[in-house]
Amino acid sequence: MKKITTRITPDGTLDVLSQWEVARLAKTSSTQMYDTFRRCALAVLNTGSEMDNTQEVLDAHKDFAVSLIQQERGIKLEITNAPANAFVDGKMVAGIKEHVFAALRDLVYINNELMANCALDMESQEDITNAVFHILRNAGAFKGNERGNLVVCWGGHSIGETEYQYTKKVGYEMGLRGLDICTGCGPGAMKGPMKGAAIAHAKQRQAGRYIGITEPGIIAAESPNPIVNSLIIMPDIEKRLEAFVRTGHGIVVFPGGAGTAEEILYILGILLNPKNQHIPFPLVFTGPKEAAGYFEQIDDFVAKTLGKEAQALYQIIIDDPKAVARAQRDAVEAVQTYRRDNQDAYYFNWLLTIDEDFQRPFKPTHDSMAALNLSKNQPVHKLAANLRKAFSGIVDGNVKADGIKAVAELGPYHISGETDIIEPLDALLKAFVAQKRMKIPTQEYVPCYKIVR
Structure with missing residues (x-):
């Protein structure tokens, strides 16, 4: 080499x-x-x-x-x-x-x-949000984005060609409508929307923004794609996720694996918080017709674990890039109106309430994974937070150096909980493995977790 x-x-x-x-x-x-x-x-x-x-x-x-x-x-x-x-x-x-x-x-x-x-206190929820703001501002993330037109795109880094081409089409349609793109900065569903939007922005003679937000633990597994023109490295996964929802004006979710499920549970948990019910935040799940089954599985998992209230927070649009782009454009306009009327910044969502369960870094260990409260005997947004941690641990064991080492030495992480939660979780994870969504498709996947009943 x-x-x-x-x-x-x-x-x-x-x-x-x-x-x-x-x-x-x-x-x-x-x-x-x-x-x-x-x-x-x-x-x-x-x-x-x-x-x-x-x-x-x-x-x-x-x-x-x-x-x-x-x-x-x-x-x-x-x-x-x-x-x-x-x-x-x-x-x-x-x-x-x-x-x-x-x-x-x-x-x-x-x-x-x-x-x-x-002087910021990293034990304070308010100061954690201020830290996220300062990092983004120091990186120049707010320049040129005063219009409030940034769409966050989530999805897998190892998706197939059909799904990848679809992400490009959606990015292209959003770019034609003047929307900028923010992703986790890697390949696959993080690259496709940027690539499509770049072509559309060129047609519209616009200087598009392609913001990539990552963190040190995962960057080697998801190296920045070359379209990113504003790379930002946050200190940990929780601040990375907060940066997405504070800067974004809407979210589009493409097919993915454990990391995408973690992101879905993060945003649903925040939007399920009663303090956030009045805040508009457009959330669209989309993919080509070949991915319809994937989103049926996600929707079924959400229904069985978090309920109809969570399902009402998103819409699923299959095989229609223009409809996705129009939905985001129209919703972003509603977000702009809301922020103007409530004197919130266009470029940073200060009014959104994020509980400490979503802010404090979760360190996946064999003990912390086994201790997760996966039961319905808690507020639904708290359950979403704990499910998010379960998927965060799986990502840790799949691709992060420390997690890979811990699993190699001590065996897979054990995940347990109520049957009504564990069975849908197990079914979703098995579907991810069968569809080769846990690793690059050419590699055989060895689970870093074990569902314990």
Whole structure:
């Protein structure tokens, strides 16, 4: 496998770091911050790879290194043994270089400004939301988005070709209607809508925004796709999810696996909170006709676990990209009106209430997964939060290095609960496995979980 060593400089952003910031990132310091940056940089440089296992990516590039060089006129990064696919004729692709420095920007800001030198209390729900706002603002996420036209697209990173082409068609129709796109930044259903919208924006002579929001634990499994022109790395999955719903004006969900189910349960849990019932938030599930069965399974799972109230929060549109785009355009206009009438910002949904169960980082361990309360003896939005954690643990065991290691050493996570919850959950997970939605389809899936009755 060919690898390249090079030096790169930022273009107009993050030109200067203090000696203290450089020291904290230096390879010789062996800090967690350096290790996190190395992982994120490698993921960016590995764009286009079919690997969706963080540990496999790291193992395949054990000799990869990135070092900061402080200069009077700014900084340079020295990158050693980088994947050759990040270069054209020996020169790094501009978008990939931009993403490398976006990763550096966010990690420097989060670790040095937000966590170390900020008065925000990360135990406070209000301050967690403020932290999400500050990270997004520092990354420039609010520039050019005052119109309130950002549609968040969720879905699987390893979907088939038919589903991928459908996501492009939906993105194209939304782009024609002046809507910008935000996704988890990876391949598959995260790339397709951006690619389609980019063509539509070009036709309309618009400068589209393609925001990709990720987090260090999953970025290697979902390397940023090249359409992303605003990459943002949040500190953990909970802040990533909050960033989606605070900045987005509507959500479109395409077919996916455990990660997509986690996202669905996250937004349903928030919208089921009685404090949010008056807030408009358009939510559409869509796919080609071949995916009709997938959404029937999702709808059946929601009905059996969360009930009709949850089903009423979304609409399912099958095989009709124009209808999806029109629904989002019309709903986004209603969102704009609501925010204007209630003096909320167009670019950040301050009025939305997010419970601490959705804000505090959930660390999947064998004990925490076994202890999840999967029963109906709790408010429905609390049940949604616990189901979200179950799927978060499955994602952790599927693709994240720490989770993969824990499952390899201690066996699969055990998930238990009431029969009325566990049986629909087991049926949905079995369907995901049968449809090869847990991993890249060419790989055999070994479950990282066990349903215990």
